[in-house]
Structure formats: structure tokens, C-alpha cells
Amino acid sequence: MLRPLYSLAYIIARGGRGMAQAxxxxxxxxxxxxxxxxxxxxxxxxxSNAQGVVRAWGLDVPITAYLVDDADPELVxxxxxxxxxxxxxxxxxRVSPEQALRRLSEGLGEDGELLDGLEPSVxxxxxxxxxxxxxxPDFGRALAxxxxxxxxxxxxxxxxxxxxxxxxxxxxxxxxxxxAGLLVSLACMAIVWSTIRLGVYARRAEIQILRLVGGTRxxxxxxxxxxxxVQGSLGAALAMGILWLGFDAVHPFLERGLSMVFAAGxxxxxTPTQVGLGIxxxxxxxxxxxxxxxxxxxxx
Amino acid sequence: xxxxxxxxxxxxxxxxxxxxxxLRGVSIGVPEGAFSVLLGPxxxxxxxxxxxxxxxxxxxxxxxRVAGRDIHRLRKGSIPYLRRNVxxxxxxxxxxxxxxxxxxxxxxxxxxxxxxxxxxxxAASALCRVELDPRIRRPARCLSGxxxxxxxxxxxxxxxxxxxxxxxxTGNLDPRLTQEIVDVLEGIRRRGxxxxxxxxxxxxxxxxxxxxxxxxxxxxxxxxTDPTELSEDDIPEILPASWAGPAEAVA
Ligand SMILES: Nc1ncnc2c1ncn2[C@@H]1O[C@H](COP(=O)(O)OP(=O)(O)O)[C@@H](O)[C@H]1O
Ligand SMILES: [Mg+2]
Numbered sequence: 001m002l003r004p005l006y007s008l009a010y011i012i013a014r015g016g017r018g019m020a021q022a023x024x025x026x027x028x029x030x031x032x033x034x035x036x037x038x039x040x041x042x043x044x045x046x047x048s049n050a051q052g053v054v055r056a057w058g059l060d061v062p063i064t065a066y067l068v069d070d071a072d073p074e075l076v077x078x079x080x081x082x083x084x085x086x087x088x089x090x091x092x093x094r095v096s097p098e099q100a101l102r103r104l105s106e107g108l109g110e111d112g113e114l115l116d117g118l119e120p121s122v123x124x125x126x127x128x129x130x131x132x133x134x135x136x137p138d139f140g141r142a143l144a145x146x147x148x149x150x151x152x153x154x155x156x157x158x159x160x161x162x163x164x165x166x167x168x169x170x171x172x173x174x175x176x177x178x179x180a181g182l183l184v185s186l187a188c189m190a191i192v193w194s195t196i197r198l199g200v201y202a203r204r205a206e207i208q209i210l211r212l213v214g215g216t217r218x219x220x221x222x223x224x225x226x227x228x229x230v231q232g233s234l235g236a237a238l239a240m241g242i243l244w245l246g247f248d249a250v251h252p253f254l255e256r257g258l259s260m261v262f263a264a265g266x267x268x269x270x271t272p273t274q275v276g277l278g279i280x281x282x283x284x285x286x287x288x289x290x291x292x293x294x295x296x297x298x299x300x
Numbered sequence: 301x302x303x304x305x306x307x308x309x310x311x312x313x314x315x316x317x318x319x320x321x322x323l324r325g326v327s328i329g330v331p332e333g334a335f336s337v338l339l340g341p342x343x344x345x346x347x348x349x350x351x352x353x354x355x356x357x358x359x360x361x362x363x364x365r366v367a368g369r370d371i372h373r374l375r376k377g378s379i380p381y382l383r384r385n386v387x388x389x390x391x392x393x394x395x396x397x398x399x400x401x402x403x404x405x406x407x408x409x410x411x412x413x414x415x416x417x418x419x420x421x422x423a424a425s426a427l428c429r430v431e432l433d434p435r436i437r438r439p440a441r442c443l444s445g446x447x448x449x450x451x452x453x454x455x456x457x458x459x460x461x462x463x464x465x466x467x468x469x470t471g472n473l474d475p476r477l478t479q480e481i482v483d484v485l486e487g488i489r490r491r492g493x494x495x496x497x498x499x500x501x502x503x504x505x506x507x508x509x510x511x512x513x514x515x516x517x518x519x520x521x522x523x524x525t526d527p528t529e530l531s532e533d534d535i536p537e538i539l540p541a542s543w544a545g546p547a548e549a550v551a
Contacts, residue, residue, distance in 0.1 A: 002413075002415070003412075003413030003414075004413065006413045006414060006415050006416075007410075007413040010410050010413075205394070205396060205397075206396055206407075208394065209394055209395075209396065209407060210407065210411060211380075211383075212354070212356075212383060212388060212394065213383065213384070213387075213407060213408040213411055213455065213459075214380040214381065214382075214383035214384035214408075214411050214412070214459075215380060215411035216377070216380045216411070217377065217380075219380075219411055
């Protein structure tokens with residue numbers, strides 16, 4: 001009944017012992033993985049913060065139609081529905097004064113407290129319109145003019161060239177994050193692969209014996225897979241730690257120095273869940289790299 | 301019933317001009333509980349036969365049944381379970397030279413998913429069975445050839461396998477040590493394990509309490525004595541003092 005547990009205990013103990021036998025190799029692997037993951041983490045962090053800033057500034061919404069105070073809700077709904085039928089419109093959404101207030105306070109970061117006690121009704125409701133990618137800017141302008149003539153619409157704001165640039169920047173950061181993700185994944189798996197290859201080579205006699213006395217594939221491979229997972233998660237955790245230290249040192253300067261762009265506290269580090277996911281990502285890369293290496297070298 | 305059964309087994313190594321025939325149309329059956337000696341000169345195909353029984357090699361033709369199952373039709377994932385029932389002592393022992401006798405034997409029990417304490421207890425008992433002190437702390441490389449041999453046997457039988465294969469276990473030992481090893485193997489057979497011993501040394505036939513001999517030459521079986529064909533005289537003291545003892549007590 002407890003056999004899988006005893007086997008697991010063996011696998012972990014053997015994996016740990018194997019790592020202790022070559023600490024320099026382990027340090028090198030964890031360090032290199034950490035450097036790779038640090039690069040990826042920095043790009044992802046920049047991307048997620050840029051997204052936050054763009055959202056806080058409303059740069060992600062090309063057209064905003066502010067509604068008159070006593071706009072008939074049914075008429076607003078009907079307008080949103082009609083806008084959604086247009087092929088050039090990717091999305092149209094009604095934003096209530098309460099939502100607007102919440103966003104404003106989020107965008108102000110620590111300064112959000114300034115808004116405490118403010119009635120949401122001082123802010124106008126609005127309809128936010130996202131255009132499909134590649135839509136002619138003339139269409140946007142024409143649509144804005146048409147909306148302005150509607151009785152429920154008080155005023156229409158069209159984000160300028162700024163918004164487009166912010167959008168492009170986000171896109172670039174996103175692509176960079178994706179590219180870094182792919183590259184770093186491959187690099188981390190390659191690092192794990194090469195350390196596992198060394199381990200398999202050093203322990204080839206033992207592997208052969210384990211097979212002959214009836215060790216299952218899982219039992220023989222397990223310690224190596226464990227080793228890879230430990231390397232991956234330690235590397236990722238180390239990268240997260242360094243990144244956090246770096247962020248902690250840099251973000252007050254960014255927020256103060258570029259107070260035009262960043263409100264105080266508007267920049268944020270990964271949430272604990274995201275940190276956990278990052279470490280799990282490292283562990284999975286280690287697992288994949290180790291599994292592939294041990295299957296390749298131990299089954300030869 | 302034959303616990304190991306080879307039918308028309310043919311096995312070659314290599315391809316083309318480098319092709320070497322190892323076994324040709326071998327058919328044998330080793331009865332359960334036997335002490336069977338596989339005798340033949342070097343290169344006769346003895347080791348190959350043992351490797352086939354362990355599913356380390358595949359036959360080109362023929363079938364191999366262990367406990368009634370055609371082992372070369374097993375899924376790859378089932379082979380470990382076959383091997384848990386077939387202990388093996390190799391010519392070159394295949395020990396972990398940096399590990400103690402205890403650790404070497406423990407390896408065969410750890411793969412079974414046993415708790416540590418049970419592993420220790422059973423490894424110690426296996427070492428005692430081959431008359432080695434389980435407390436030896438020296439690594440295997442510091443042991444004599446005869447001691448390494450015993451460690452290898454202890455590892456092979458620690459999990460109480462149904463079958464024990466021994467490849468030249470008396471390889472380079474003098475007649476006295478050969479007798480000791482044969483006695484150890486006989487003790488294991490008495491506990492219910494079928495023993496198949498491969499050797500080039502005809503002396504073993506005189507020392508072993510054999511119940512079957514298989515002569516192999518150039519990959520062919522030249523003589524096969526079935527246990528039924530063995531006369532009373534061919535069975536040396538299988539029932540020595542230790543068996544006679546209780547019987548006398550009853551009488
Ligand atoms: N791994 C191998 N590759 C090629 N030929 C082999 C291999 N193992 C054994 N042989 C050949 O197969 C024949 C039988 O060998 P083997 O089974 O080792 O005989 P034995 O154990 O009786 O000495 C020999 O001719 C040997 O050279
Ligand atoms: Mg041989």
C-alpha cells in the first residue's frame with residue numbers, strides 16, 4: 001500500500017545524494033538557470049507594468065464617448081449593441097461612474113487615497129470602443145463625429161497618436177516577453193539536460209544494476225528527474241529573489257523621477273501567486289529537460 | 301512443470317559479416333525446484349541463454365517461457381517485474397564498488413518499494429545466508445573475489461526470487477571455495493528457489509547436488525539429462541545431516 005511512498009522517499013533521497021556528490025555542477029546549473037530566468041522575469045515584469053500604466057492612462061481605449069448625466073440606460077445599451085455589430089469595432093463596453101472611480105483610484109496608486117469619500121456620480125459614465133486591428137484612422141474619426149451627435153453623448157475623446165505608440169510599445173514588450181520565454185525555456189532545459197547527462201554518466205553502473213534487479217523506469221529515472229526539478233525551481237526562485245531586490249531598489253526612482261508617467265505606487269512586483277507560478281515554471285522546465293536527458297542517455 | 305522453458309531458440313549477435321551465432325535451436329526445460337547446471341566451453345552460448353531468460357536480449361527465433369509466460373511478448377514496462385522474480389549473479393558480479401555489501405544488497409530491495417527497516421533486515425539476512433557479516437563497512441572494491449561473489453549472490457536472492465541464475469559463479473575459485481559457493485547455492489535452492497548455474501568447469505558437476513545437466517556446445521544442446529533420468533547415485537547427499545536431524549528426532 002505504502003510502496004509508492006517508500007519509492008518516492010528513495011527517489012528523493014537518491015536524487016539529493018546525487019546532487020550533493022557534485023555540488024559545483026549543481027551551483028553552476030542553478031546559477032545559469034537563475035540568470036536566464038532573471039532576464040525573462042525582467043521582461044515580463046516590464047511588460048506587466050507597462051500594461052498597468054497604459055490602462056491607468058486610458059491609452060488602451062482609442063475612443064471614449066462620455067455620456068450625459070441623465071442618459072437613458074436602454075438607449076445606452078442599444079448604442080453599445082449597435083456598435084458591436086460593426087466589423088471595425090473589436091469591442092464596445094459601458095463603463096459606469098463607479099467603475100470609472102475605481103480605475104482612477106487604481107491608476108493613482110498610493111495617491112488613490114485622495115479620492116476617498118468622493119461620490120462616483122461626479123464622474124460621467126462612458127462607452128469605451130476598441131477598434132479592430134488595422135482599422136483606418138479615418139473610420140475612428142468619422143465614428144467619433146457620429147457618436148458626438150447622439151443625444152445621450154456629451155463628449156467624445158479620441159486618443160491621439162500617443163495611444164498608438166503606447167500600443168505598439170506594449171506589443172513589442174509582449175513579443176519580447178514571448179521570445180524571451182521561448183529562448184529561456186530552451187536554455188534552461190539545455191542546462192538541465194547537460195547536468196543530467198553528467199549524472200547519468202557518473203552513475204551508469206548503478207543504473208545498469210537497478211535495471212537488472214527489477215527497478216522500474218520510474219524508479220531508475222526518478223532521482224534524475226527530481227534533480228532537474230530542484231535545479232529549475234531553485235534557479236527560478238533565485239531569479240525571483242534577485243528581481244525583487246532590483247525592483248525594490250529601482251521603483252522609487254522611477255516613480256519619483258518619472259512622476260509624469262508613473263504615479264507613486266503604480267509600479268508593482270509580481271503577486272505571490274505569480275511568483276509561485278514562476279517557480280513552478282522553472283520546475284517544469286527542469287522536469288522536461290531532465291526527463292528528456294535521462295530517457296536519451298540512460299536508455300541507450 | 302518447467303519453470304524455465306526454451307523452445308527452438310536461435311540467437312545471433314551482429315549483422316552481415318560480423319554476425320555470430322550464439323544459440324541454435326535450443327530447447328530445454330528447467331523443472332521448478334531444480335539445481336540445474338548448464339555446462340559448456342567458453343563461447344558455447346551459456347551467458348547468452350541466461351540473458352535471454354532475463355529479457356536482456358531477444359531471441360531471433362523460438363519462445364522463452366518463465367513460469368508459463370512468454371517473456372518476449374511482455375510489455376517493456378513489465379520486464380522489471382519479471383526480473384524481480386529472477387535473481388542473477390553475473391560473471392563480473394556487477395557490484396557498486398564504492399558501496400558496502402549491505403548497500404549493494406539493499407539496492408535490490410529498494411526497487412521493491414520496501415520501508416528502510418525492512419530493507420536493512422532482509423539485506424542482513426541475505427548476507428547471513430551467504431555467510432558474510434552484514435556489519436562489514438568496507439566498500440566492495442576492498443573485498444576478496446570470493447567475498448564479492450557472495451555479495452552478488454546475496455543481492456540476487458534478497459528478494460526471494462523464484463529463480464536464481466548464476467553465470468560462472470565459481471569462475472576463478474579454487475576447488476574448496478567452489479564447493480563453498482555450490483553449497484551456498486544449494487542452501488538457496490532448498491528454500492524453494494530454482495537454481496540454474498552456468499559453468500565451463502566440469503568439476504562443478506561433481507560438487508553440485510544437481511538434478512539436471514544441460515551440455516551446450518557451439519550454441520547447441522548436446523546432452524540434456526532430465527531429473528527423471530537421473531539415477532539415485534547421481535543425486536549426491538541432497539539430504540545431509542540437517543535434514544536427517546529432525547527425522548531422527550521424530551523416530
Ligand atoms: N555482445 C556480444 N556481441 C557479439 N557477440 C557476442 C556477444 N556476446 C556473446 N557473443 C558471442 O556469442 C557466442 C556465445 O557467447 P556467450 O553466450 O558469452 O558464451 P559463454 O557464456 O558460453 O562463454 C560467442 O561466440 C561470443 O563470441
Ligand atoms: Mg559466459
